[in-house]
Amino acid sequence: MQWFTADGYWLSRLIFQRALAAVHLVAFLSAALQFRALIGERGMLPVPELLRRTPWRAAPGLFRLHYSDRFFAVVAWTGCALSLALLAGLDGYVPLWAALVLWAAPWVLYLSIVQVGQVWYGFGWESLLLETGFLAVFLGNGDTAAPVLVLWLLRWLLFRVEFGAGLIKIRGDACWRRLTCLDFHHETQPMPGPLSWFFHHLPKPAHRVETAANHVTQLVVPFLLFTPQPVASVAAGLMAATQLWLVLSGNFAWLNWLTITLALSVIDWSPLAGPPPAQPASPLWYELLVIAVAALVLTLSHRPARNLISRRQVMNRSYDPLHLVNAYGAFGSISRVRLEVVVEGTDEPVIHEGTHWREYGFRGKPGDPRRLPRQFAPYHLRLDWMMWFAALSPAYARSWFGPFVERLLRGDRETLRLLRHNPFPEAPPAHVRARVFHYRYTDRHELRATGCWWHRTFVRDFMRPVARPVPLRPRGPA
Structure with a gap:
């Protein structure tokens, strides 16, 4: 033919x-x-x-x-x-x-x-x-x-x-x-x-x-x-x-x-x-x-x-x-403000007002305000993308965010490989929490003065501190 x-x-x-x-x-x-x-x-x-x-x-x-x-x-x-x-x-x-x-x-x-x-x-x-x-x-x-x-x-x-x-x-x-x-x-x-x-x-x-x-x-x-x-x-x-x-x-x-x-x-x-x-x-x-x-x-x-x-x-x-x-389709609606879930941990066994929290760094999503976003596409950072959805609504994270935190508390190597920075390289943290921040781009004057690409402001808690499970100790002879 x-x-x-x-x-x-x-x-x-x-x-x-x-x-x-x-x-x-x-x-x-x-x-x-x-x-x-x-x-x-x-x-x-x-x-x-x-x-x-x-x-x-x-x-x-x-x-x-x-x-x-x-x-x-x-x-x-x-x-x-x-x-x-x-x-x-x-x-x-x-x-x-x-x-x-x-x-x-x-x-x-x-x-x-x-x-x-x-x-x-x-x-x-x-x-x-x-x-x-x-x-x-x-x-x-x-x-x-x-x-x-x-x-x-x-x-x-x-x-x-x-x-x-x-x-x-x-x-x-x-x-x-x-x-x-x-x-x-x-x-x-x-x-x-x-x-x-x-x-x-x-x-x-x-x-x-x-x-x-x-x-x-x-x-x-x-x-x-x-x-x-x-x-x-x-x-x-x-x-x-x-x-x-x-x-x-x-x-x-x-x-x-x-x-x-x-x-x-x-x-x-x-x-x-x-x-x-x-x-x-x-x-x-x-x-x-x-x-x-x-x-x-x-x-x-x-x-x-x-x-x-x-x-x-x-x-x-x-x-x-x-x-x-x-x-198919994309961006049927546009967010007017940027919200980001920031995940933090501490190695202090008891949380108090002065507890020092350290932030986990993600590869692609905004975190450290001084860090210029990187180019990753066409490679797909799946966790980073889902973190963006989680910031829009906790419903997007209902099935996986809890297991994600559990793996941070255990120091799971495969999970940590998805991240750019693990603030607890020696041992897993005692507690992990997540908070929502409002991120906006700095202007040219702010960038020159602070070196920050982003300005962020705390909005609310996303997940209250979760403690590392205490391992069960083997019982001695009766």
């Missing part, structure tokens, strides 16, 4: 696949390095407990067959190895069917991780990576030209990501309509980056331009993805440029980079690539498989499509247990 392939998109496919492999690598690395403290057998939300209380059909995956921390590590590091192989182009050296298997493997592995990740994996970019990874399975390799149906499905996904994000903003918070949200957002976003302070202090007219440009990119430009070239390429390029602006202004894990990856699949690189290499006709089994997958995705798309036009639009929702087609 001549209509089935797009010969000129061989380089677009290649660039997209290599970029997606890089994102997969970061995702698997994040899982491998953090899982023991978060969801391991002795973690804050252990996977075995989840598996015991939930049915198989609710979250199918490899860990339904067996779970141990060692097996999880094998899955995560195998995902890293496969991602590296795909980044190096291994799929181009194997038959078409083997390339499909190579791309299916990281999708199955990461799906299995997300299914047991609980609140730590409740972010929209997890579903976005799974949906993108599923479509990538059927893109093929050099044994055939890029299939048109999959390329259009990637555009449909990019459209839903951008248009959904634009609609949720317009519907969700009046400041987006008034073009004033960025007066607050750079300061109150989940995890600021090293340039966020400077973005926050841009003149307010610049913030208005930022916001208006965002609306155009998310509410108008997505429709141009379905127009002929080169208009579609220009639209995708505008989206990629907007995402790079977001990369500079904050830490949003791999959300921005994955959106850029999707945009790269739309751009027609043929003027730079020259004539396409000779590619054999697609085998019939492959064409039938792609047609069946396209029909499945389009059938499942009716729910996220209805969500886009609904007045009760929701964001970041999966409609099936395999995360094949999902709803």
Whole structure:
């Protein structure tokens, strides 16, 4: 079938696949390095407990067959190895069917991780990576030209990501309509980056331009993805440029980079690539498989499509247990003030008015006012992100904050590895507490005078002091 392939998109496919492999690598690395403290057998939300209380059909995956921390590590590091192989182009050296298997493997592995990740994996970019990874399975390799149906499905996904994000903003918070949200957002976003302070202090007219440009990119430009070239390429390029602006202004894990990856699949690189290499006709089994997958995705798309036009639009929702087609969105509402949970401990056995408390340092979230936020994205610091949600409402932390504190009181090594600074390197503290502070950026005069990027003010207690459990002593002979 001549209509089935797009010969000129061989380089677009290649660039997209290599970029997606890089994102997969970061995702698997994040899982491998953090899982023991978060969801391991002795973690804050252990996977075995989840598996015991939930049915198989609710979250199918490899860990339904067996779970141990060692097996999880094998899955995560195998995902890293496969991602590296795909980044190096291994799929181009194997038959078409083997390339499909190579791309299916990281999708199955990461799906299995997300299914047991609980609140730590409740972010929209997890579903976005799974949906993108599923479509990538059927893109093929050099044994055939890029299939048109999959390329259009990637555009449909990019459209839903951008248009959904634009609609949720317009519907969700009046400041987006008034073009004033960025007066607050750079300061109150989940995890600021090293340039966020400077973005926050841009003149307010610049913030208005930022916001208006965002609306155009998310509410108008997505429709141009379905127009002929080169208009579609220009639209995708505008989206990629907007995402790079977001990369500079904050830490949003791999959300921005994955959106850029999707945009790269739309751009027609043929003027730079020259004539396409000779590619054999697609085998019939492959064409039938792609047609069946396209029909499945389009059938499942009716729910996220209805969500886009609904007045009760929701964001970041999966409609099936395999995360094949999902709803997306970001920042439907903007916080006006920044609250941070500060965790402190003391080694004094009895708490009194003059007790000296020492603060735990987190890698990404604001803590020490003198410390400039670091750049971590596309790497995802899951604990730091959940601490931001906890400051918004204790309900976000109900399931895991108590176990987190218990592990600090025990001096748990895996938990402490998630932190930047442990103020009790010799022995665990006797007590741990948590307090909520209001953080705001200092201005230029305050920064010069104090060396502080943040000014913070105590607001309230988040958790009153909790004591380290007294170990039971063995009883002597009667």
